[in-house]
Amino acid sequence: MADWLSYTLSDFLLFSARTYYRLFELYNRAIWPAQLLALLLGLILLWRLQRTGPQQGSVVMVILAAGWLWTAWAYLLEYYDTINWAARYLATAFVVEALLLIWTGLVRNRILFLPYGDWISRTGMGLVLFALAVQPLIGPLVGRDWWQAEIFGVAPDPTVLATLGVLLTVDKRPPWGLMIIPLIWCALSGATLWTMGSPDAWVVPMAALGVLGLAIYRVSSARGQDRQTEAR
Template sequence: MGDWLSYAPSDFLLFSARTYYRLFELYNRAIWPAQILALLLGLVILWRLHRGGARQGLVVAAILSGGWLWTAWCYLLGHYDTINWAARYFAIGFVIEALLLIWTGVVRNRLSFQPYRDWTSRTGMGLVLFALVVQPFTGPLVGRDWRQAEIFGVTPDPTVLATLGVHLTVDKRPPWGLMIIPLIWCVLSGATLWTMGSPDAWVMPVVALGALGLAVYRLSSARGQSGIRHSEDS
């Protein structure tokens, strides 16, 4: 028992921080210039959220699902799996999320968004902007090489954060089924970065906690308003 207590969390990590971030550099070099297309598609999401329309949910869900599938195949299986055997299981989760987005938003066309309806939705829109514009610079700001930047649509963290932001702008009640896997990834990513001693390890767990809190608030507010309307009608 004493031997186990002598271990630090980093002793159970399969790779060093240098190896982990170096992997992003190699990955970015291998897929260039896919990052540009991914960011352009992210801007399309912002445009469709702002513009609305009958095909709004279909377009947004299709782009997000494409990002989850790309990340599962090209990053998690194609690169991360070389240093972490658990990456193949993470990839399964990403594929499941992509299929859920396709089923809900593309096949059934059940997603619609109102990003300016209330402060919760506006916060979700801000989270999408953060994932697209700010997060790629988080690494360089804390001392990592800019070639190791994480980009929406091709790497996990910004893709997950943008997806959570989009879910917060969904009309009516939060899509809980679509939020489970992104929230789990935030915890896993935060734990990995914390174990490596990364100064930005707090970002993903804090965003997950905030998104969960906002979704619960949205749900409780909707139920409260529904109860008021029911009382007035009766």
């Protein structure tokens, strides 16, 4: 037991920061110009979030699911798996999340987004905008090459954060079943970046903690309102 306690996270890391970001560069060069299509889909997602109607949930969830599926195959299996043996299991989780999104939004079609319904929903919209427009700039701002930028729909972190932002705009109670895998990924990604000494390691886990806190607050507030209604 004492031997295990002597290990740190860096002892389990199979690659260096240089290798990790060089992999992103190779990946981005290989899939270009898929990033442009992904950003276009992100804009469609934003537009559709603001237009309530019978197809709102279907369009939004299918776009998110497409990003999760693409990332599972094109990045996690084809590239990340070459430096991290756990990538295949992470890819499986991404596929599961994509299927859950499709089931909820397309098959059941019982989800409604109100991006400006309250301040929590507006915060969710802000997180979506952050994932689409700001997160790709973080890498270059901290000194990495532009080819190492992480783009919504084709890279894990912005795709996950955009998903969490969208789920915060869901009317009434947050869909916990859809939030589990994104939150777990945020914890793993943050731990990986922190171990590599990346200056932006705090971004994803802090955003996830914020989302979790807001979701819990929304549930507790809804329960309080229910109690007040029953008391009347």
